[in-house]
Amino acid sequence: MRIGILGAGSIGLLFASYLGKQFDVTLFPRRHEQMDLINEKGVTIETLDSTFTTRVRATLDKNEFNKQELIIIAVKQYHLENIQADITNIHNEIPLLFLQNGKSHLKLINHLEHESIIVGSIEHGALKINETTVVHNGIGLTKLAPYRGEINRISPLLNWHCEYFQFKTYLDYKEILLKKLLVNAIINPLTAILKVKNGELIKNTFFMQIFHDLYNEIIQLFPELDSKIVLNEIIRICRNTENNESSMLKDITLQRKTEIDAIVGYILELAKEKNVQLPLTNMVYGMIKGMEKRGIE
Amino acid sequence: MRIGILGAGSIGLLFASYLGKQFDVTLFPRRHEQMDLINEKGVTIETLDSTFTTRVRATLDKNEFNKQELIIIAVKQYHLENIQADITNIHNEIPLLFLQNGKSHLKLINHLEHESIIVGSIEHGALKINETTVVHNGIGLTKLAPYRGEINRISPLLNWHCEYFQFKTYLDYKEILLKKLLVNAIINPLTAILKVKNGELIKNTFFMQIFHDLYNEIIQLFPELDSKIVLNEIIRICRNTENNESSMLKDITLQRKTEIDAIVGYILELAKEKNVQLPLTNMVYGMIKGMEKRGIE
CATH class of the missing domain: 1.10.1040.10 (N-(1-d-carboxylethyl)-l-norvaline Dehydrogenase; domain 2)
Structure with missing residues (x-):
């Protein structure tokens, strides 16, 4: 599965590194410098007892959005506004996964016309220490629930198992x-x-x-x-x-x-x-x- | 007037330096090192626009308590307990001035048999930066009120005027x-x-x-x-x-x-x-x- 990740903060990088072990991941950072660094060095995760680096692709080219089979939106809630137009332009059949805190992103989501929208809630502890490195200092779940459409559209992700990076699905996104x-x-x-x-x-x-x-x-x-x-x-x-x-x-x-x-x-x-x-x-x-x-x- | 000051923290040093301009001040610090430093260097006050040094005597000799005409107790409230016996031994006719925060020192005061006891409340901003130097970064009043006996026993202090270090007397210590x-x-x-x-x-x-x-x-x-x-x-x-x-x-x-x-x-x-x-x-x-x-x- 081709997965695009918008945002290369601690959560974007964390997802890219773990998912990049199994899937074809493309990161969409905001700045050229970070894009170059990610393409050159990959993304490195430090856990309490190990360190690993995953090679992933990074690009600023928004045309690449529509080549993905899932787009994960991992920017902070207050940056959503800046990329609202980009999200609207993503083809409606591509599933979107929103990982923001709070609930204010639901307003934006409600205006979108995409067929499958999933919302997630992350319990990982992650600290970005530079443009390509994240300390994964709290192992937790990512809880997912459908906001609209079928969550099975992303079953490859749901069926994939990784000890330190687990997903669990729920019925009620509000909860x-x-x-x-x-x-x-x-x-x-x-x-x-x-x-x-x-x-x-x-x-x-x-x-x-x-x-x-x-x-x-x-x-x-x-x-x-x-x-x-x-x-x-x-x-x-x-x-x-x-x-x-x-x-x-x-x-x-x-x-x-x-x-x-x-x-x-x-x-x-x-x-x-x-x-x-x-x-x-x-x-x-x-x-x-x-x-x-x-x-x- | 001979004034003894117990405690050489920011408030003890502040009082020693200002009062030492006019009165015969003896400081009673806790430690030998600070005593030596004060006797060698005096006490220095830094205000926003000037710096001055006052020569005062420092001693650890508790027999000197009874040579004073006023004892100012400038230790923190939670150090009072440690010097309770010393205070009790001060001659009853020597006026005592307590400068602690809060109200818990009133219990101790109530047990004393001294004829004149005054309580004070300080509005100065003072920061001790080393054993002999205080930054006087907030000019305020010292409010005084009798707890027991006559406040006039310390009239030389009350009648003395210093622009940056003023006293004002009140009737009601509780207030x-x-x-x-x-x-x-x-x-x-x-x-x-x-x-x-x-x-x-x-x-x-x-x-x-x-x-x-x-x-x-x-x-x-x-x-x-x-x-x-x-x-x-x-x-x-x-x-x-x-x-x-x-x-x-x-x-x-x-x-x-x-x-x-x-x-x-x-x-x-x-x-x-x-x-x-x-x-x-x-x-x-x-x-x-x-x-x-x-x-x-």
């Missing part, structure tokens, strides 16, 4: 996105504010208390979820990615824009609609927004 | 300690969590919102205070000390114990007694306690 949203709403801002790796949130008793308090506040909004199960899933992800620095911590450290609006901002909007007060969530949101602002000034 | 407690409960933990100087809390709109939310939550506990006036005082102090790193930020950065328990812990205990929920204060407390714990590990 997997919502669970991921909750994961991100807890782990991302707290690790970014406290400047700690994911595992510290559950090892440090004081941070664990904050984790619980914030969780209990947010989960009120989602009576349809089993609170206990979701809590355990978030704790499990913290444990599986204990050595990972969350993307938000990384963004704050590097003074980049974060995904706070798509994640915590979304929750606060929902709370406003439902007329529910979320003081802790509000404070956490303000801390990250203020830190972002400092970076930008 | 000045409480106001300082509120100042510390807002500025200290927020600056330590957000890693910003005091001024940033009121310049960054997101941080200012958090500042207000936290303030509004805490002030509920103190209906006896005029909420608007106290808020304006805290904002004024943030502005006057805008370039200062709070002591709590410094403590967290240097992985030292903070005064969080004497300040925010005290407020949370009070809230428990009054059966009031303070979710934001709780979260802020947990963040600092968890950061302290990380430092200690």
Whole structure:
């Protein structure tokens, strides 16, 4: 199967390197320099106990989109807007897989006319350390669910097995996105504010208390979820990615824009609609927004 | 007037250098090395626009306590316990001036049999950069009020005027300690969590919102205070000390114990007694306690 991957950040590179072991992968980075480096060096993954390099092709040529049998969109939620026209131009019969955090990409997806659209939720811990290298420091699942059409269109991917890079399919895309949203709403801002790796949130008793308090506040909004199960899933992800620095911590450290609006901002909007007060969530949101602002000034 | 100062941290050194211009000051540091350095070099103050050095005497000899006409106790609240016996042994007729944050030192004070006890609340920004040098980066008042006896016993100090180092007397020690407690409960933990100087809390709109939310939550506990006036005082102090790193930020950065328990812990205990929920204060407390714990590990 020919797989195109849009975006060569930590997730794009992670997918390219693993999928490139089995499939014909083409990466679409944004910049010439990164394209050249990937074509020259391949993509290297460092895990806790090994390092491997996968040769993949990189190109900026958008005509190549329509040669693919699957397009994975691995850009950040707030970069989607920039490539919206490109996505619209991809032939309608090519399946699309969206990997964004939050839920705001669903608006864009809804406007597309593609026959098969899949949404995914990633639990891997991945840290891009240069243009062609990613540290894979948290082994997790990628959860997939159909948004539209048949998920079997990408069965080669679903039937492929790799110990450190597994896919699992679900029926309800809303549920997997919502669970991921909750994961991100807890782990991302707290690790970014406290400047700690994911595992510290559950090892440090004081941070664990904050984790619980914030969780209990947010989960009120989602009576349809089993609170206990979701809590355990978030704790499990913290444990599986204990050595990972969350993307938000990384963004704050590097003074980049974060995904706070798509994640915590979304929750606060929902709370406003439902007329529910979320003081802790509000404070956490303000801390990250203020830190972002400092970076930008 | 002969003034003894117990403790040679940022506040002890700050007081020694200013008071030493006019009075016969003896500093009582904890360690030999610092004593030798002070006796050799004096104490140097750096302000935004000037630097000056005051020669003061330093000694570890506790017999010297009883040669003073005023003893200023400038150790941190959590070091008071270590010098409790020394304080008890100071002659009862020598006035004592306590400069600790919080209110937990009042318990100790209550057990003393000294005739004149004054408590103070400091609004200066001061940063100790080595054993004999302090950066005086926030010019503020020192508020004094009698806890017991006559405040006029120290009238030479009260009548002395220095542009950058002023004293003001008040009748009600509880009110000045409480106001300082509120100042510390807002500025200290927020600056330590957000890693910003005091001024940033009121310049960054997101941080200012958090500042207000936290303030509004805490002030509920103190209906006896005029909420608007106290808020304006805290904002004024943030502005006057805008370039200062709070002591709590410094403590967290240097992985030292903070005064969080004497300040925010005290407020949370009070809230428990009054059966009031303070979710934001709780979260802020947990963040600092968890950061302290990380430092200690």
